[in-house]
Every structure is written in C-alpha cells, then in structure tokens.
Amino acid sequence: MTEPIVIEGLVKTYKGGFRAVDNLSLTVPRKGFVGFLGPNGAGKTTTIKMATNMLTVTSGHIYINGVDAVEQPKKALAEIGAVVETPEFYPYLTPMETLEYLGKLRGMSSADIKRRSKDVIELVKMEEFKDKRIGQFSKGMKQRIAIAQAVLHEPSIIILDEPTSGLDPRGMFEVRQILNDLKKADFTVFMSSHMLNEVQEVCTHAYLINRGRLVKSGLVSDLINETKAKKIEVRVSNPIGPEMTATLANTLNLKGLFVNGPYQFTFDVIGGDEEQAKALLDLQAAGLNIVSFKESGVALETFYMSLIAETR
Numbered sequence: 144m145t146e147p148i149v150i151e152g153l154v155k156t157y158k159g160g161f162r163a164v165d166n167l168s169l170t171v172p173r174k175g176f177v178g179f180l181g182p183n184g185a186g187k188t189t190t191i192k193m194a195t196n197m198l199t200v201t202s203g204h205i206y207i208n209g210v211d212a213v214e215q216p217k218k219a220l221a222e223i224g225a226v227v228e229t230p231e232f233y234p235y236l237t238p239m240e241t242l243e244y245l246g247k248l249r250g251m252s253s254a255d256i257k258r259r260s261k262d263v264i265e266l267v268k269m270e271e272f273k274d275k276r277i278g279q280f281s282k283g284m285k286q287r288i289a290i291a292q293a294v295l296h297e298p299s300i301i302i303l304d305e306p307t308s309g310l311d312p313r314g315m316f317e318v319r320q321i322l323n324d325l326k327k328a329d330f331t332v333f334m335s336s337h338m339l340n341e342v343q344e345v346c347t348h349a350y351l352i353n354r355g356r357l358v359k360s361g362l363v364s365d366l367i368n369e370t371k372a373k374k375i376e377v378r379v380s381n382p383i384g385p386e387m388t389a390t391l392a393n394t395l396n397l398k399g400l401f402v403n404g405p406y407q408f409t410f411d412v413i414g415g416d417e418e419q420a421k422a423l424l425d426l427q428a429a430g431l432n433i434v435s436f437k438e439s440g441v442a443l444e445t446f447y448m449s450l451i452a453e454t455r
C-alpha cells in the first residue's frame with residue numbers, strides 16, 4: 144500500500160449517533176491534486192480532521208504513505224502538511240519567527256529551519272513581509288503563511304480545508320496561484336472546496352461526497368466529458384424580439400433559456416457534441432445571425448448539482 148492517502152470504510156459518528164462520515168473509501172494517487180467536493184455539511188472537514196489527527200475515528204482506516212494514521216498518528220503526521228480552518232498565529236511574531244517556532248516544535252534542526260523558511264517564504268511570495276508582524280496581515284496574507292508553515296518540514300502530502308474560503312477575489316487569486324505552484328512542485332495535494340471553478344482550474348482529480356458518502360470520483364477531465372448538460376452562451380447580430388424568444392422557447396424547445404439583452408442568450412444542451420452541433424444549426428435555421436456560440440465554464444457545476452440532487 145504505497146499510495147499517499149488511502150481511506151477505507153471511514154466512519155465518524157458524532158454524539159447523538161449522527162453519522163457525519165459514512166463508510167467512506169477513497170485513494171489519493173501520488174502527485175495527484177485532488178479536489179474534495181461536497182455541499183455544506185457533507186463531511187469534508189470531519190474527514191480532513193480525522194486524517195490530520197484532530198478528531199478521533201469511529202471506525203475504518205486512514206493510511207498516510209502506508210502508515211496507519213490511527214495507530215501511529217505521529218509518524219503519519221510527519222508525512223503531512225495541513226491547513227485546516229482559519230489559521231491562528233501569534234500576532235506579535237513575524238513570518239520568519241513563526242516558522243522558526245513551528246520548525247522547532249516539529250523537531251527540525253536550526254540549519255533546516257533556516258534553509259526551508261527561505262524556500263517556503265519564496266513559495267508563497269511573502270519575501271517583502273517576512274519580517275513584519277503577522278498581526279497587521281490581511282486574511283489572504285495569513286493564509287499564505289499558513290501554506291508556508293504546512294510545507295516547512297518538507298512533507299510529501301498537503302491537506303487543505305477550503306484554502307480560499309473567506310478571501311476577497313484578489314486573495315483568492317493569490318492563493319490559487321500558490322496552489323498551482325504546489326502542483327508544479329510535485330506534492331500530493333488533497334483539498335476540500337465548494338468552488339467548482341477552483342477545482343476545475345487546479346485539480347487533476349475530483350471526489351464528490353454528500354451526506355458523508357462518496358458520490359462520484361475521477362479525473363476532472365473525465366467528469367467534465369461525462370457531463371450531460373452544458374450551458375451555451377450565444378451572441379447574435381440581429382436583435383432577439385419577443386417573437387424570436389417565443390420561437391426559441393416553444394418551437395426549438397430550448398432548455399434553461401435565459402435571454403439577457405437583445406443580442407445575447409444562454410441555454411442548456413442536454414447530450415453530447417452531436418446535440419450541441421444540431422442546436423447551432425437549428426438556431427441559424429430559425430434566422431439568427433450567430434456571432435459566437437460557446438460553452439460557458441459551468442459544465443462541472445451542472446453535473447455537480449445533478450449528482451447532489453440524485454443522492455438527496
């Protein structure tokens with residue numbers, strides 16, 4: 144068993160008997176960047192906390208690089224760098240001081256701490272702020288320091304619980320850039336997220352859970368190909384009046400039609416490339432001068448919603 148993360152029949156029952164994680168099994172491939180998706184309350188944080196020894200396991204197994212995380216939590220944790228929940232740092236310490244303190248806690252040598260601190264500060268692009276007090280940092284900057292501390296001891300596996308949640312668009316962009324750098328740096332990453340566009344952008348694999356159970360897993364590219372519904376955005380040069388709108392809705396029977404302005408509308412194509420090609424011909428035959436006809440980037444979202452609805 145050499146895969147970085149292997150979860151087998153994992154169960155977490157909270158007080159009162161509620162099963163937040165219900166017989167979950169999954170494997171994270173080496174150097175994979177896995178998006179762990181699911182709606183609020185699906186059990187993502189509970190799973191991540193069990194994997195990082197922050198919560199006890201009710202039953203089942205978690206193996207980290209082959210090490211049983213329940214029986215040998217310390218050994219398993221040495222393989223992992225984690226960012227779970229909004230990180231708390233001492234506000235009066237600087238990033239460099241924080242890394243030194245955490246490095247010592249983890250038993251790293253002074254030379255290692257020095258070398259790694261420089262590298263990880265560079266990785267999260269915080270060179271300019273390395274000697275400023277964290278108390279004055281924005282949430283996005285703190286999150287970057289949280290990622291830096293996670294990789295300080297050179298773990299091969301990184302576990303992140305919603306790394307961009309609560310950040311403004313700029314903070315999100317910056318953290319996503321770092322995520323992309325982690326991907327290039329050959330780490331194995333397991334990251335929970337609500338955001339499908341984020342998963343689509345940075346992840347190689349996606350595992351979708353609902354009510355503590357695995358609903359779907361696979362390569363992000365395969366999941367997108369498998370998606371049976373696509374949103375199509377159309378721009379035309381002749382204005383769409385009420386008559387044309389009626390034709391689109393009733394005669395062509397377009398699903399999910401939304402006309403936003405005289406020259407633009409969106410609709411859903413159910414099916415594959417054949418259906419999509421036919422839709423384009425039909426629209427032109429109905430008298431529309433089509434300037435552009437493109438898939439808008441929510442394919443995975445449509446799929447996600449349909450899977451969640453099926454398992455409700």
Ligand SMILES: Nc1ncnc2c1ncn2[C@@H]1O[C@H](COP(=O)(O)OP(=O)(O)OP(=O)(O)O)[C@@H](O)[C@H]1O
Pocket residue numbers: 157158161163181182183184185186187188189190337
């Ligand atoms: N300490 C606790 N005691 C009892 N129930 C809990 C506890 N922590 C979480 N739960 C419940 O377990 C379920 C899973 O919660 P969890 O936080 O793992 O979900 P999540 O997928 O991380 O959700 P979110 O996307 O909102 O972060 C929820 O129904 C939650 O209410």
Ligand SMILES: [Mg+2]
Pocket residue numbers: 187188189304
């Ligand atoms: Mg959570």
